Amino acid sequence: MKKYDSIIIDDEPKSVKLLAHFLDQYCPNITVTNTAYSFKDAIQIIQNNTPEIVFIDIYLKEFLAFDILEATKHLNFHIIFISSYDKYAVEAIKYGPVGYLLKPFCIKELVLSVNKAIAKIESEATLKKEEMEIIAIANGDKVKVIKDKDIIFCESSGNYTLFHFNDGSTFLAAKNIGFYEEILPSNMFFRIHRRYIVNLSYIESLYKKDGGYCKLKNDITLTISRRKQEKLQTILNLK
Template sequence: MKTLIIDDEQSNVENLSNLIREYCPRLTLVGTANNVSQALQQIAAQQPDLLLLDIHMGKETGFDLLRLLPTKDFEVIFVTAFNEYGIDAIKFAAVDYLLKPVDIAELVLAVNKAEEKIATKQTAQQLNFLLNHLKSTGTAPAKIALPQLHEIRYVSVSDIIRCEADNSYTHFFLSSFEKILVSKSLKEYAEMLTSAGFLRTHQSHLVNKIFIKSWIKEDGGMLLLNNGDKIPVSRPNKTAVQAALNHDRPLNFTRGFNI
């Protein structure tokens, strides 16, 4: 894959270049850029398959670059600090990212995934989904991207009844009675969906608050959902769950990202 590194700090460019040469032999580094203007020129000249794209570049961002491109026929791996602007949108769009300093194993994994995604030609849809997320100032997303083996599903958050862990996988149970299996851990989705009104009731369970019907006083406490499912509440999570259920301020699901 023809690869372009875009980062405003030359030390980061050199570090990534060295890692690619040593650990990612299937990548061919065709150029680097330190700002949006240089990146636009390099993309036009080199037609890369993959961008390793920094988010924060002085007064510019990697998102600024993507907005200026009418077509996005390449894969993107963002390189970022965890608390930077846009990281939540990146997660909801299921776009890959690497944290600085870059871990070798995570780099190799992200590159392998990029190769698979290029074959499915879904990159442009994911990036447009991401950019739409970033247009909104709302705290609760309207949709979330759920990557599966051969496709990426875009699901309304308000249609998710609950999530259940299955080792390193997560099952999503939807109001349409559909069940979707995603190869990411429940912990990742718990971090993403808390702001959308989801409650972590148990190590293996995450529940959308709007589907909770009642609290059942059995086996230490369980939640009865509108679809009849009974979800356990672990002792460590009991106080937080009860406090959330007793909170009288309604959740706002209308201030989502514009899709």
Template sequence: MIRAVLIDDEPKNNRILKLMLEEFCPDVTIEGQADNAAAGVQLVQEVKPDLVFLDIEMPYGSGFDLLDQLKPIHFEVIFITAFNDYSLKAIKYSALDYLLKPVNIDELTAAVVKATQKVAIRNVNERIEALLYNLQKPQQAVQKLALPSKEGYVFVLLSDIMRCESKGGYTTFYIKGMEKVLASKNIKEYEPLLPDDLFFRIHNSHIVNLNCVKKYHRGRGGYLEMEDGTMIEVATRRKDELMARFGLRS
């Protein structure tokens, strides 16, 4: 069983979520509820839950403030929010989950399944640290991305990613000063998380960091030579846009 608490400043939301969990997520038991960040901190310290359903915007401190006070974190987090803003992208970067109000049943059950799996991994501290780091720099490329691996997660600065290569349902990340990381997700899932001003998809199977391009070799589509010496083909249909990104004509 997963022991959970609900922290939301609107009691009605807590009641509805509790009913949904009881009906559709029988492996989750609700051990307590709180209606603000301060009470939430006390509740978590007393109950020591496996999972916290946490509203972001609350009186007397946000959900992020609550996490800051409780570090090191020993529980999983599913954020509940009515606001679709930059913080949600930061949450995604950090491999954490969120649900938009009103909560959808299918999304709730899927999030609970993922949280249940992560409880066994118990590496949430690093993901929370990555989230809080990203929230401090929401508009900058100096952010950390959580890459799922067999052992857990690898955290890398976006600016250190030289290129990504897709093979099947996996993506290999080539990172400055590190061994390559094989992540268990398709490249399409990572593309929205890689800033457009820094990364460019030159081929169905390749995304490159434009700051790591050393040379362009002419051809029908041409080839990019990366700083590590790798040669990568440019898809013909992507050539013109690539040249434009460097202020050049093809």
């Protein structure tokens, strides 16, 4: 069974625990990788974990969920709102959620929302596979047209992304790595770390020591974040 990474953001620990329990019982293909109880933690966890689905409470003490979503809008994930109130439902629509769940949770609505999110994820994955092999990357007035297969890996450089090619050349593109994570074919590229997206065909070996890293065919070594190691092994049919 394919698993989908999710996080829960809610300032009520009991609510987090209950939702995690329901997901475990009724949505076995959803993995809760982390939880957050505050605005600051939520931002950090979303950026570091790149979840596919985010369950987020509308009201977090002095902040609203919308503040968090505005701060992470450059990242790609599906939103399921949870709330004790329905008064924010209209404002929530503009964020394109796949669900708006009122507390106490309705199991049927939870499952429907999760299934809707999974359907969207699968649809997006299919579209990515059908994308053309050629993409254009730009920096200022300079635009470089490249083939996907020529990219070894992409490296985050603040709001920019450094592309490394199989001929040894590089190109600094004027968009962040999250943008390219969305447009590069998911069947060919995988984000192994918040800093790196790697072309899977260039991976030569994986190592668990020193925190985990991979060696590419050109002897480049890249760190693999701990939470990405298992998923990468599954993609490479090592598990």
